[in-house]
Amino acid sequence: MKxxxxxxxxxxxxxxxxxxxxxxxxxxAGRRTLIWDLDPQGAxxxxxxxxxxxxxxxxxxxSGRRELDDAIKGTDFERLDLLPAxxxxxxxxxxxxxxxxxxxxxERLLRPLRQDYxxxxxxxxxxxSLASENIxxxxxxxxxxxxxxxxxxRTLTQLTAxxxxxxxxxxxxxxxxxxxxxEERPLHGDTMARLAERHPELLRTVxxxxxxxxxxxxxxxxxxxxxxxxxxADAYRDLWSELEAAVA
Amino acid sequence: xxxxxxxxxxxxxxxxxAVLERIRATLSCEVEPEATWRRRYLDSFDWLLYGVGAAxxxxxxxxxxxxxxxxxxRLLWIDLAVDSADxxxxxxxxxxxxxxxxxxxxxxxxxxxxxxxxxxxxAEVNTRAIRVRVLNDDAKTVARIHLEDNRLSxxxxxxxxxxxxxxxxxxxxxxEFAATARLLQEIARPVAEPGVLVLEALAAAGRxxxxxxxxxDYRLDPAQRADAATRFILLGLLDTIETNIDGTRRNLDSEFxxxxxxxxxxxxxxxxxxxxxxxxxAVAHFKAEFAWVQQVTGPxxxxxxxxxxxxxxxxxxxxxLRADLDALRDWLSAHYDDxxxxxxxxxASPRFTTLLHDWRVFLEGPLQQAAxxxxxxPIKALADQRIWRMFKRVRGEGRAIDAQSxxxxxxELRKSCKKLRYLMEFFQSLYPDKSMRRLIxxxxxxxxxxxxxxxxxxxxxxxxxxxERMRADNAADVGTLLAMGGLVSxxxxxxxxxxxxxxxxxxxxxxxxxxxxxxxLFLDSSGEQARHQNRHSAGAESDxxxxxxxxxx
Numbered sequence: 001m002k003x004x005x006x007x008x009x010x011x012x013x014x015x016x017x018x019x020x021x022x023x024x025x026x027x028x029a030g031r032r033t034l035i036w037d038l039d040p041q042g043a044x045x046x047x048x049x050x051x052x053x054x055x056x057x058x059x060x061x062x063s064g065r066r067e068l069d070d071a072i073k074g075t076d077f078e079r080l081d082l083l084p085a086x087x088x089x090x091x092x093x094x095x096x097x098x099x100x101x102x103x104x105x106x107e108r109l110l111r112p113l114r115q116d117y118x119x120x121x122x123x124x125x126x127x128x129s130l131a132s133e134n135i136x137x138x139x140x141x142x143x144x145x146x147x148x149x150x151x152x153x154r155t156l157t158q159l160t161a162x163x164x165x166x167x168x169x170x171x172x173x174x175x176x177x178x179x180x181x182x183e184e185r186p187l188h189g190d191t192m193a194r195l196a197e198r199h200p201e202l203l204r205t206v207x208x209x210x211x212x213x214x215x216x217x218x219x220x221x222x223x224x225x226x227x228x229x230x231x232x233a234d235a236y237r238d239l240w241s242e243l244e245a246a247v248a
Numbered sequence: 249x250x251x252x253x254x255x256x257x258x259x260x261x262x263x264x265x266a267v268l269e270r271i272r273a274t275l276s277c278e279v280e281p282e283a284t285w286r287r288r289y290l291d292s293f294d295w296l297l298y299g300v301g302a303a304x305x306x307x308x309x310x311x312x313x314x315x316x317x318x319x320x321x322r323l324l325w326i327d328l329a330v331d332s333a334d335x336x337x338x339x340x341x342x343x344x345x346x347x348x349x350x351x352x353x354x355x356x357x358x359x360x361x362x363x364x365x366x367x368x369x370x371a372e373v374n375t376r377a378i379r380v381r382v383l384n385d386d387a388k389t390v391a392r393i394h395l396e397d398n399r400l401s402x403x404x405x406x407x408x409x410x411x412x413x414x415x416x417x418x419x420x421x422x423x424e425f426a427a428t429a430r431l432l433q434e435i436a437r438p439v440a441e442p443g444v445l446v447l448e449a450l451a452a453a454g455r456x457x458x459x460x461x462x463x464x465d466y467r468l469d470p471a472q473r474a475d476a477a478t479r480f481i482l483l484g485l486l487d488t489i490e491t492n493i494d495g496t497r498r499n500l501d502s503e504f505x506x507x508x509x510x511x512x513x514x515x516x517x518x519x520x521x522x523x524x525x526x527x528x529x530a531v532a533h534f535k536a537e538f539a540w541v542q543q544v545t546g547p548x549x550x551x552x553x554x555x556x557x558x559x560x561x562x563x564x565x566x567x568x569l570r571a572d573l574d575a576l577r578d579w580l581s582a583h584y585d586d587x588x589x590x591x592x593x594x595x596a597s598p599r600f601t602t603l604l605h606d607w608r609v610f611l612e613g614p615l616q617q618a619a620x621x622x623x624x625x626p627i628k629a630l631a632d633q634r635i636w637r638m639f640k641r642v643r644g645e646g647r648a649i650d651a652q653s654x655x656x657x658x659x660e661l662r663k664s665c666k667k668l669r670y671l672m673e674f675f676q677s678l679y680p681d682k683s684m685r686r687l688i689x690x691x692x693x694x695x696x697x698x699x700x701x702x703x704x705x706x707x708x709x710x711x712x713x714x715x716e717r718m719r720a721d722n723a724a725d726v727g728t729l730l731a732m733g734g735l736v737s738x739x740x741x742x743x744x745x746x747x748x749x750x751x752x753x754x755x756x757x758x759x760x761x762x763x764x765x766x767x768x769l770f771l772d773s774s775g776e777q778a779r780h781q782n783r784h785s786a787g788a789e790s791d792x793x794x795x796x797x798x799x800x801x
Contacts, residue, residue, distance in 0.1 A: 048388075049386045049387060049388035050388065051386075071420070072419050072420055073418075073419060073420030073421070074250075074389070074417075074418035074419035074420055074421065075389070075418075076381065076388065076389040081419050081420075220387075
């Protein structure tokens, strides 16, 4: 099982849409896929019509009182399962800190699932925290959505600096890509050109800013499932191809 | 843990429309667009896949999304014991030989089982599938129902196979699964095993898996009259000949002709070796006619052997000479069509049709009143006598061969050895199975050695003649002729190796233990039988057995 964290220090960059759409495309491609909604807001769970609730909350999962396995829910799509969010995840840092080797709790928890799935997507809450450290430790790759602005360029620099630091022993591969790109705004184009020069690891796919993506909340399903011909769906398919090649 | 899927049997008639209506009325659900596809079940003519507990299912997409992800044609390896598909392979053309399939796990698995045989369709099924998603209040899928209607693809009577209903769980929705299962039980009856679709389809299509094998498997009654038992054996061989005509004519694969020729050879051997059961005059004509069949089917078989073995022939030359052989392969392939044409004409000729017809009439006709002496013997007594004699002949001829013996003596031994093998195979069921298998196996080892010795010499000679013809046709340049010379020398070396190995191979056949076993099975037992019959019965049969016993000494 390969683990992909969809991660950003900053919120509102299209992180959940990315995790949901890529998990769906992975299942369609024949991979047994799991998506874990770690964000207490539970947006990914909502998109898949699953109640954002885990019996006993995050604490029950971390303490082993409740098996991760039992909390998994099948989605509307074959080969695609979801571990729902829980409101208690807002205190994830506190819960993680309570156990031994706090930065390796998530890795330990995921071990029994390795046989069941080919690919796991972690929809991570925005921040750099103990929870993020756990994600860095467990993940093989981090998909990082970047809205083309100076501020988000800074967050990428912050992230790579953090991953290069001594705190992180085994850093995942960082795969940044441009998200929510407004083709009408010249500033976006300029920033992208500048950033591409500085970050050769940037993926080629550019996901456009499109109202159709926002409608995922109305349809409550992945974009390629209800609007497969939309250009944003094309972009997600391209992104999936790049990701598939990177984690193969 | 998720529960196992549940299978249901649909009510008599199995109309999935009616069931779907009831599901719609009972459950909150969403019915997905229906999909249709065609399933073809494939196996070799002699059921090699079935023999290893497997079947191949070729799926060709029709309308809708199934099967696979937008693949228009794929092949699945089905394990019959668990009725599930292990290996899948996307195809772009109808499958034929294993070597023609795209590389992958399925081909790896199939190739050693299928060998040189072609995959043939055994039954074809049209499938209509409807997928139903059972929903909760959030319109979230909490269980799945798969409905399937299967019909035999037969333009005259598309027999309806059992309709299938399967309930599948969605992970994490145990209660909903149980509730759906309860509701479905009002519509249909749960069954533990839904039945293997491929077997159902084969039965409906009138195909019986394993109904053809080129192996001899006669169950004989030791006390049966020799002429009746011999007719039974010959009728079996005639069936094999007739069964293989169509595949030979259409040249589906090389084994049809091969099996046909082996059955003809066995027929001739039986006529020659099971002596004294028919009047010579009655079968002389048939013997001559079957010799003709053997002769007219020979050229294509020779080319088959060449072409099947071509990759090996090529590989035994040094790398630099291999490309020069391409002209030989092209020449052989070009002549193949002419020879095949001639073969097809021979098989369609009145001479051949009349032969098979008359032969069947003879074999199925009433037993002759004024039959020769051997006809009324119990078959066991005759078999004892014939096998023991032939064994003694093989032993004698083999022992007489030394390092200086001419090739003809080895050829003669090979002929005797083949007769011995066929006799043992015809009469295998009359003797203890384990001992017979041991003796037949040992005889085959000896035959292999003798076969290599002779076949390589014949092939080398054939290749020389081919080289001359190619030169005359201007079809071979110097490079090709040199490469063929290389092959000839390789063949003759192999022949010499076989000659050197003969002494050891024969010694392994001519062991004390082996001779003892031959004696015990075919000489001592017939003696006992004769004594037994002398004690307990009188009349023609025991007299005849005595006579045979005497003759066998």
